Amino acid sequence: MRRFVLIAFSFALLHGEEGMWTFNQFPAEKFKQKYGFSPTQQWLDHVRLSSVRLAEGCSASFVSPNGLVLTNYHCAVTCIQQISSAGKDYTVTGFNAASGAEEAKCPGQEANVLVEISDVTARLKAKTAGLADKAAFDARKAEIAQIEKECATSDSVRCEVVTLYGGGIYDLYKYRRYQDVRLVFAPEFATAFFGGDPDNFMFPRYNLDMSFLRIYENGQPVKTPDHFPISAAGPKEGELTFVSGHPGGTNRQHTIDMLELERDYTKPLTLFYLSEYRGMLGEFQTRGREQQRIAQDDLLFTENSLKADKGEYWSLLEKPFFQLKVAEEHDFQKRVNADPKLKAQYGDLWAEIVKADQRARQLYLPYVYLEGMLGLESDLYTHARRLIRMAAEFAKPNSERIPRYTDARKPELQQATLSKAPIYPELEIEKLTFSLSKLREALGPDDPAVRQIFGERSPREIATDAVKGSKLTDVAVRKALMEGGQPAIDASDDPMIKLAKQVDPLARKIRKQWEDEVESARSRALEKLGAARFAVYGTSLYPDATFTLRLSYGTVKGWNENGKPVYPFTTLGGAFDRATGREPFALAPSWLEAKPRLNLKTPFNFVTTSDIIGGNSGSPVINKDAQLVGLIFDGNIHSLGGNYGFDETLNRAVAVDTRAILETLDNIYHAQRVLDEVSKK
């Protein structure tokens, strides 16, 4: 009940250790006043260039001059599963490349390094000035496509216009793009996920949630002069640390109406869906050992989302917290209304958001089920839709396309299409059957779109026919369809392509409604909201997270849980104490065998007050000297409310201590090659 007491008006002030700061707006002056130290521009540049974004949704960092990357196991688990097979399951054995030649390419993995940030706000505002919501939305979309195209001079450059402060600022983020990412080392699944779902978002914790990747370019490891040496000393209690990573998204600046829509509608719907999906996947795994293996990845991400979404949901239901958010909004509105000029400019933005939210509620279910593909969970369907959309969109002018299909996005579309990731028809049928049933349930059996898709068929018939008859499991077939463009798509009688062709017009229709009636009004109102915040509270605030590089800071510090202090470190020995021998509390055989050799007092996991969120997984924890002392892999249960507000008393980031990384590489895994390569300090 004491959660969030510090968050009121938090966005206006630099207090506590809150904030996910952009690298070009770090509050160096205020920071220096508080800590007597502040990152220099050189320090910031070095940290930025040593930081890596994994495009699928994680963070990472360079830890050697030869492109060696440290990230979480769970950020590589999809890759590890994809390069495994029924005969050779690396989730069971772990993976340790004995030489460069054995480093295994991850299908579909892309890494980005942020090389430049530039402000394109003026250019975009000039294009939208004076336009009504929908026209402004379309004009902005077209100009963003143009800016990104101009910037993306080759496939090795990734450019993204990032909307900050709800549209108060638009920055162009230019990344070096790498599409050859290989697995170097990973421990066993049981080691990385010790404690499984029960311990997820909990602390004390005992997870070696790490893996090493390497980035290649032209078949050679990339040179990375900017990288973090791994500290053999690790972090100290009370030490000031930094986290450089890519928080995926926060809703801290959302209005009360938006939070209520989330709390009372979209979040419960998500939780019902994920709960049932989890039940299905868990039972599917009982079919056999191979089925357990192939569904592990899906189940893992479902359980993780479920626990994270539940945490967010319960935090929104905490009355004292919500009352503070309401008070915060009232203060903001009072200040706007007190100034006649501000009132004229911004006074009606809350009502505009309410209106957009009402329409959002009406369109939400068809939007997420058809366009968001919640009703069409299937890798094959995803391939099919991408193929038919590439054909259709590439035929249009760049500025008129769906944003994900602009010229600047071609490299990732092609990589995804040609990914060698295996597809399992047995699991595909269950996922598609399940999600089609949920589609029919959400929209109702009499909905015209449902009638058109289903006809007289059952979900299982549709799924079975489409999966069993499809040739899209074959990369060559997908390549031919991609290269053949619209004529190839038109000629295809692949049943999954046919299903996608049937659904896509319905999905596009609801997408257009959503853009025209929800997104455009909402984005205009949010832009106003961002501008009003600037006008009222000045510039010393950080934008909501956007899966772009941010710098957080915090101290290594426990907390008080219901009156009991939680110590900020665990040890390797603690894992042995907690082990039961049964999943998910079973230690891997390698650990049991190595126990006599291990220094059981080695610090294993630790917590800091850093302000992080999903997407920060794999972020380096560094000290003032830019040495890597830890590897972020989770937050505690209180951190989940961090989506809406930060409470320094309870909110903690959870990391692997570098001392445990070095000790286990040495004494459990004998990973001498990795150990020799990482710079240690």
Place this chain on the structure above:
Amino acid sequence: MRRFVLIAFSFALLHGEEGMWTFNQFPAEKFKQKYGFSPTQQWLDHVRLSSVRLAEGCSASFVSPNGLVLTNYHCAVTCIQQISSAGKDYTVTGFNAASGAEEAKCPGQEANVLVEISDVTARLKAKTAGLADKAAFDARKAEIAQIEKECATSDSVRCEVVTLYGGGIYDLYKYRRYQDVRLVFAPEFATAFFGGDPDNFMFPRYNLDMSFLRIYENGQPVKTPDHFPISAAGPKEGELTFVSGHPGGTNRQHTIDMLELERDYTKPLTLFYLSEYRGMLGEFQTRGREQQRIAQDDLLFTENSLKADKGEYWSLLEKPFFQLKVAEEHDFQKRVNADPKLKAQYGDLWAEIVKADQRARQLYLPYVYLEGMLGLESDLYTHARRLIRMAAEFAKPNSERIPRYTDARKPELQQATLSKAPIYPELEIEKLTFSLSKLREALGPDDPAVRQIFGERSPREIATDAVKGSKLTDVAVRKALMEGGQPAIDASDDPMIKLAKQVDPLARKIRKQWEDEVESARSRALEKLGAARFAVYGTSLYPDATFTLRLSYGTVKGWNENGKPVYPFTTLGGAFDRATGREPFALAPSWLEAKPRLNLKTPFNFVTTSDIIGGNSGSPVINKDAQLVGLIFDGNIHSLGGNYGFDETLNRAVAVDTRAILETLDNIYHAQRVLDEVSKK
């Protein structure tokens, strides 16, 4: 958004067609003023004695002088599944006894007829006067056990003290108890549940959700001079009708704090659990045809609960509705506080409820998972717990026992223990594995109770060991344990008995905490609430539903759904129009074959404005002349908010028209024996 507009202060007034009236408090005078007709005492007695309660949770009625009972298919589906086997599946073929000898006994089914109501308020209040919460709670429990024991003079008498108006009135309900209930006729599952979960709680509707049972006594059909003739004319649009049945429970008189606890905590938790359980069961069914059969019943009830609970949940989240409930409470509080005497007596009751609710929130999870058995879903576990509790409780004085184990409850405990209902170990293992996993998730792996139950074992290990090794599938084994009492339980090494012996002390501990710290305070506060309502609004109100006999009334009338009128009747022909040939929209072969013979214009389902809720399933819809014109089987989607308040503009009960019952018995099922027996008028 127009829902519930009529409910404000509805409990104070007889307006609209709201109300689930007790048979001894029917507002005959006011009713007569409105309708120019009122039931006489004779009419009420006849209707009461023609009405049947099915103890597992349904309503029914006599439709012949020889104990023939009409109820829903879904009220008999458990029986139908229990008497089926892999080789003979009556859910597929339907059931039609060709003679009395073929009528099949339903394991575990009990039927009750209400023969007498008497007021025991004064007797109970005398025992609790001046006592503190916990002492009053215990004294009341003991006196109820005593009253029920005095009343239950033989196994064929069932006596229950019913708490009405939250404890404003305590009535003793005396029933004739019948434990030999046999299946006479049932159509196919596909016919009864046409449209399945997608159409559940929807209208227009095409369900022949009916079955015929017969009550036996000493091996002979019971004589039932009081029964309803079945009307061949059916109901007319606009006709006044009555529903005599057993609404299971409503929360209309709950305080805002109680509703918030439900909306923001207990209901979401229930929905997460049911969603995941549903996902598990649905996937279990893909193992094969037999697995589909044995899980059908569980899945059906899970889906039905899920949809009903979701409807209630969304209704609590409707802002205009909730604001009305808040306004209603403010008015009530204002009136209490305006009168110094009332204020002194009742002014603090809302604060008392808040306090009890706070404690309820803390104890809720262990209470429902351990004592409520949400963490131990298994028929075998249920048997094991009943056996060990019978042994322990029967050794105590009657007044000190857990209420379900008093002397008056022995007949149903024995019947349940000796039930021949089949148990399927394969499904048992999945259910118990699932629920044990949820138990660990809910309480956390470090909870002392979890540690004690689990030790180092996994949920699947515990479930597999307990189910595979248990002999409790054998009725004779259960009988021996029941008759052997505590020594037999102590000596048993049946692994399911052992699991129950391990869990039960933990369950009893939390049960005691819940009773002492939540229930006793809450029941005192609710008693005050009921008394305060009487004091403020007088006596012209009906009590919340309690699964006891109530009389509702209403007219056959459609409604307006988003501006479009919904006609109150469907026809048999409509079912053929809606059929797709695929589950759940596949008509049974018997229907397809019979189509040329059928009068397709025969009215099939219809709606009335009657105020009903779950438990009313199987209730007769009767006209002023006490002729049966319909069979309640559902409510529309708006009826689900009826748990909290009644809105006559939208809330509809859904029934099978007697014309469809007679037409299908005749022309589809050739059920001449049933047709000849029912009196038709």
